Amino acid sequence: MSDLSLPFRPAATEAPWLRITLTTLVVAILGVLLFAPLITVFYEALREGVGASLATLANPESQSAIRLTLLVAAFAVPLNAVFGVSAAWLITKYSFRGKAVLITLIDIPFSVSPVVAGLCIVLTFGANSWAGSWLVAHGMPVVFAVPGIVMASMFVTFPFVARELIPVMVEQGRAAEEAALTLGASGWRVFFTVTLPNIRWALLYGVLLCNARAMGEFGAVAVVSGKIRGLTATMPITVEMLYNEYASVAAFTLAAVLALLALVTLALKTLLEWRYADQLAATHRH
């Protein structure tokens, strides 16, 4: 009778009619706001049959867009992972002044519009800037070329890995690393055999979110890419170009590929949260 873990406690919950109303309301609103657009993507992609959709994926424009998106992610994601690990190491393993300022600076990209991010890169490395004109003169254009797209993708995903690692590494402290050093391990050995195993799931979680955003980034890339067909049009940019040309099936097919990527990301993210909840910042409970 006195089992306090009983889930139903009339004194501390809402009336049944209210619970049912709220649940129905929430499901209905999510259905309209989230599920309807998701279903629309696949519905519009398959409107003329699977064959027609697959044919649009095989055309050279889609192929080069897919290749470019993979290429951009292959540069942007590892670079941001290196940054995230080194920033988290710096912030959690040492005491120094200005740490709060450093964390705030790392977070800046979250509060900057992607379009403004792209604009910043155009102003820094565009043909009219001194750095940009030097780079163009030496045959290494950044803006309207792949390096600019990589930089734009890196800007918008900059804090992802660091944000995920810092809370986890604060929690784990420095004792394990200090013990390993006392036992004579080198710095790199400590990192690879002590630190990395402790943060690997958090790192993977951050990399997963970073990758999804980098592959799907539109605003920042739209500003720097110049939208040159076959050269600087990533998948999201190609979706826009096809859509504006009324090539609806082709646009939605490419969009469906990106939506599948999003669904896989969500599934892996949920799996990580479920399996390694205690080793992730997002799900960690004190």
Added chain:
Amino acid sequence: MGQPFAHKSPIPGLGLSAGITLSMLSMMVLLPIAALLVQGFSAGVPAFVAAVNTPRTWAALFLSFRLSLVAALFNLMFGVVLAWVLVRYRFPFRKVLNAAVDLPFALPTAVAGIALTALYAPNGAFGQIAKDWGFKIAYTQWGVLIALIFVGLPFVTRTVQPVIEEIAREVEEASATLGATRAYTLRRVIWPMLAPAALTGFALSLARAVGEYGSVIFIAGNIPLKTEIAPLLIVIKLEEYNEAGAAAIGIAMLVMSFGMLFVINAAQVLSRKRMSNV
């Protein structure tokens, strides 16, 4: 200088990690933002004011901030209810629904944009219904609002959810035992505990909506003075090779965003203080 800049730590790698972190941060974030400020003010303050102070720019900035505020308010209210339902109630497919809340984070904005447009355009599934009722959604401010609600949907739920999970049921029971109605308990006991996290989510949702581009431009119709958002105006200025004008609008957006975040932070500090006095 009473305190040394950095305490000695036995852990190696200070130089390497500081080198990578600071050089990448400078190159990727600080230098580009500095370039924005330099370019925006390169022709002096009067030129900056002249670039921002046009009816079209004001209309775009006002539209972006006004609709973002409405979208963030909707997301604040709905997000708290959604978090409550997901944590406290048990119903079929709850876990699927919980995972799906993050969809707007994972789905590329251009994909969301064309999907919402296909849905709400006059020949789309929802647009048709609206049309029958004599109502137009896509290519009006309502369409912009729906896109902004979509992109900001997960923030409040994700910040509030962990707080609800940690509320001790005993607090609510104590309140009920002392004769409070459920509504009174929710308002005076539960809400003050959720408010700081809800405000954080509200701020994040607002910041995201103000800067949003991809999901909005397809559904907005982009009519100057009516449905043209500020980020689009930056893109248009760049296409006209007006870098200084684009930079000026970019700076105006940054200043307004940081100003709003500052106000929300202050509100948060106040609500935390009120909590600690209870």
